[in-house]
Amino acid sequence: MESILIIDDDYNLCAALREELAEVGYEAYYVNNGDDAFPYMEQHKVDLILLDLKMPGKDGFDVLRELADKKIIVKVIVLTAYADVKGAIESARLGACDFISKPYDFDELLITIRKVLQKDI
Numbered sequence: 533m534e535s536i537l538i539i540d541d542d543y544n545l546c547a548a549l550r551e552e553l554a555e556v557g558y559e560a561y562y563v564n565n566g567d568d569a570f571p572y573m574e575q576h577k578v579d580l581i582l583l584d585l586k587m588p589g590k591d592g593f594d595v596l597r598e599l600a601d602k603k604i605i606v607k608v609i610v611l612t613a614y615a616d617v618k619g620a621i622e623s624a625r626l627g628a629c630d631f632i633s634k635p636y637d638f639d640e641l642l643i644t645i646r647k648v649l650q651k652d653i
């Protein structure tokens with residue numbers, strides 16, 4: 533089973549998305565800030581991260597930078613309410629595979645998740 537880690541400070545979004553992903557067969561977990569993501573990844577296999585950009589403390593850009601610094605190979609889809617072109621370009625530059633704007637459409641998100649999980653990085 534492929535595992536997905538949601539990193540988002542919106543607790544309700546995390547809980548809802550985790551349930552939606554579980555219903556279609558993914559093992560999904562979440563943490564509510566960027567700092568908790570790294571200890572989690574040391575303990576668990578993560579195939580894909582769904583990453584919010586705007587979070588208090590370590591934000592999504594910081595998480596992308598830290599993944600690169602620590603040479604952690606993981607696929608990342610950025611999921612953010614602030615669907616600005618600058619954010620998308622910066623995320624891609626920092627290694628994100630794709631970009632979805634919130635509020636997300638689950639079917640669209642699922643297509644993107646399947647596409648990203650299939651490709652090599």
Ligand SMILES: [Mg+2]
Pocket residue numbers: 540541542584585586587
């Ligand atoms: Mg946020």
